[in-house]
Amino acid sequence: MKIIVTGGAGFLGSRLIRALLARGASIPGLPAFDAIVSVDLAPCPVQDARVSSVVGDIADPALLARVVTADTAAIYHLAAVVSGQAEAEFEVGMRVNLDGTRALLDAARATGAAPRFVFASSLAVFGGPMPAVVPEDLALLPQSSYGAQKAIGELLVNDYARKGFVDGRVCRLPTIVVRPGKPNAAASSFASGIIREPLGGQPANCPVPQETRMWLSSPNAVIDNLLHAIAVDGARLEGRRTLNLPGISVTVADMLASLERVGGAAARALVSHEHEERIARIVCSWPGDFDVSRPLALGFTRDGDFDSVVRQYRDEFAG
Numbered sequence: 001m002k003i004i005v006t007g008g009a010g011f012l013g014s015r016l017i018r019a020l021l022a023r024g025a026s027i028p029g030l031p032a033f034d035a036i037v038s039v040d041l042a043p044c045p046v047q048d049a050r051v052s053s054v055v056g057d058i059a060d061p062a063l064l065a066r067v068v069t070a071d072t073a074a075i076y077h078l079a080a081v082v083s084g085q086a087e088a089e090f091e092v093g094m095r096v097n098l099d100g101t102r103a104l105l106d107a108a109r110a111t112g113a114a115p116r117f118v119f120a121s122s123l124a125v126f127g128g129p130m131p132a133v134v135p136e137d138l139a140l141l142p143q144s145s146y147g148a149q150k151a152i153g154e155l156l157v158n159d160y161a162r163k164g165f166v167d168g169r170v171c172r173l174p175t176i177v178v179r180p181g182k183p184n185a186a187a188s189s190f191a192s193g194i195i196r197e198p199l200g201g202q203p204a205n206c207p208v209p210q211e212t213r214m215w216l217s218s219p220n221a222v223i224d225n226l227l228h229a230i231a232v233d234g235a236r237l238e239g240r241r242t243l244n245l246p247g248i249s250v251t252v253a254d255m256l257a258s259l260e261r262v263g264g265a266a267a268r269a270l271v272s273h274e275h276e277e278r279i280a281r282i283v284c285s286w287p288g289d290f291d292v293s294r295p296l297a298l299g300f301t302r303d304g305d306f307d308s309v310v311r312q313y314r315d316e317f318a319g
């Protein structure tokens, strides 16, 4: 049996594949797997005999029909174009994030095996007037094409699950911080940049007001939760297959205070504050805090505080 990870060459996909390999073949409720297949426009960087790379477009049904076969125990759907790109390139966002998700669900349906299906959604499905703490049943009002595409994907996963075509779980991911490497096209890219760049001795700009409240998770916490998402008993979801994954709620000012505590005043001084309306408009429309009592009761977890998130990055990447 195999597990398919779309977006397996990406930041979270490649970390997830490493974590699946470390976890071993037994995940509660899943048949043992002996192979992991990454489907991505780029080859998966994980070197392991159990991992193979299919390089291609998630929106290509012929490619999916070859890859998504009856021996598929589970699918993690992480391939996407991220928020900034989906906003700037409308057709690309619709094709990859919407058409690609439907094509993948149809390929899963065609196997007749109802594989477990974990869809990485985003808090960008929310927008408009919101209470300070967002409840699980708040109506979706995305303020970006990316958010709209994720919201439609959520509905599709829920309906394919209701029909018994997949055993679906939707994980709305917090913003993941600190992302190593270069800035990406996500509107939230600065949230990693204002920690990563100063810890590396480089300047960074914060384009949003310091009182902006963000819902964040470290890479380690979100990978633990994605592993849990595939293992959790579907009956315990009681038909409510969409989960706001736990995060921590911090303001940008809190984040910069953590940077100073962990990296020192010199690191904090490398952050400038030039407002960028294009970024602020998207990021400030996202909720900053959630009621996550149900996912916590289901065994999902979160980081202790933001200082530990900064330390996690420093210890792994910044020496």
Ligand SMILES: NC(=O)c1ccc[n+]([C@@H]2O[C@H](COP(=O)([O-])OP(=O)(O)OC[C@H]3O[C@@H](n4cnc5c(N)ncnc54)[C@H](O)[C@@H]3O)[C@@H](O)[C@H]2O)c1
Binding pocket: 006, 007, 008, 009, 010, 011, 012, 013, 039, 040, 041, 042, 056, 057, 058, 059, 077, 078, 079, 080, 081, 082, 096, 100, 120, 121, 122, 123, 172, 173, 174, 175, 176, 177, 184, 188
């Ligand atoms: N990182 C975050 O903060 C965050 C927050 C919320 C949701 N998410 C979601 O989690 C998932 C993974 O995010 P990430 O941060 O690892 O992003 P990423 O950009 O690092 O990875 C996405 C991968 O998808 C691939 N991809 C793009 N278009 C494709 C196509 N047409 N066919 C096949 N592959 C394609 C890319 O090559 C890339 O490797 C995405 O669905 C994203 O929307 C991420």
